[in-house]
Amino acid sequence: MTVLFFALVVAFAGVFAFLNGFRDASTSVALPVRTRALTPTVAVLFAGLFNFIGAALSATLALEVSRTWVRLPDGQNGLTILVAGLLSAVMWALYTWWRGIPSSSTHALVGGLAGAGVASVAVGGHGVEGVDNSLLVQVVLPLLLSPAIAFAGAYLLVWPATWAARYTPPNVVNSRSRRAQTIAAGAVAFAHGLQDGQRSGAVLILALLAAGLSDGGSMPIWVALLTAAMLTAGTLAGGWRISYTVGYRLIRMDPLRGFVAQLYSSAMLLVGAIGLHWPISTTHTVTTAVLGAGANQGFPATNWRVVLRVLAFWVLTPVLTAAAAFVLQLALSPLARL
Secondary structure (H helix, E strand, C coil), rough: HHHHHHHHHHHHHHHHHHHHCCCHHHHHHHHHHHHHCCCHHHHHHHHHHHHHHHHHCCHHHHHHHHHHHHHHCCHHHHHHHHHHHHHHHHHHHHHHHCCCCCCHHHHHHHHHHHHCCCHHHCCCCCECCCCCCCHHHHHHHHHHHHCCCCHHHHHHHHHHHHHHCCCCCHHHHHHHHHHHHHHHHHHHHHHHHHHHHHHHHHHHHHHHHHCCCCCCCCHHHHHHHHHHHHHHHHHHHHHHHHHHHHHHEEEEHHHHHHHHHHHHHHHHHHHHHCCCCCCCCHHHHHHHHHHHHHCCCCHHHECCCHHHHHHHHHHHHHHHHHHHHHHHHHHHHHHHCC
């Protein structure tokens, strides 16, 4: 049964990484496609390349999560928690993609693991350990605060950008901004690989620890390659439902503001991954940066009905994935005792 559950974790982690790229590809390609800086095909290929590079290069965040912030019980109990958490996150990812809602895979995974851990304790097992101040400061707070910081930073950055371009003809500003967006789109895709590619890597390291196959001191090369390959495959497959929401339905967007939103969100993601080792939701960061960059155009520029709908899904993500994982863990617990 340990081998079976370990295989299930690997399979669902691969599916989770694929769906992560499939859905979050929209965050790096929606704006350059919307402003005609890149064609859809080139944008997706561009994002796929930089996603792979980012996911394959950095294992620091995954190791930090698996060694310091989260500790699972050994054996089948720990593996069932991972299976339940991953399965709930995968189901939520499919549902939000179908509805065209940009939601956080990170929040879904955290909620799923929390719900499965609580269910494991409820049936007399051991749950997720390591929930202390460091987890709150380095995981929960960055995930909660990053949307507000992205919105405020992009909103403020638009002012000097538009002031600097005040005497430049609009067609020249748009042309230069589209060229700059090409670079910014690559930065967002690279940062997405650094950030979200390590979620699946961290889960696989936790599975290796629970199965007694690793001491967690390093990331095996097959883990890095699997997560990078699945994330890139999902990106190349595209996620145009969510791309349409981010690029067309949230707010009016011109090339200059699109560049500002991508530049600021990529900087946040890179600092979080490389400098601070903080997990930050790419979806939340880019989406709120888009809203911030476009907000100074005035109230009518924002489609508030869509915005409020997206925010409602963001609030529901950890709650519903935790509830689903709780039920799944209760169903899997009898198998874990075999």
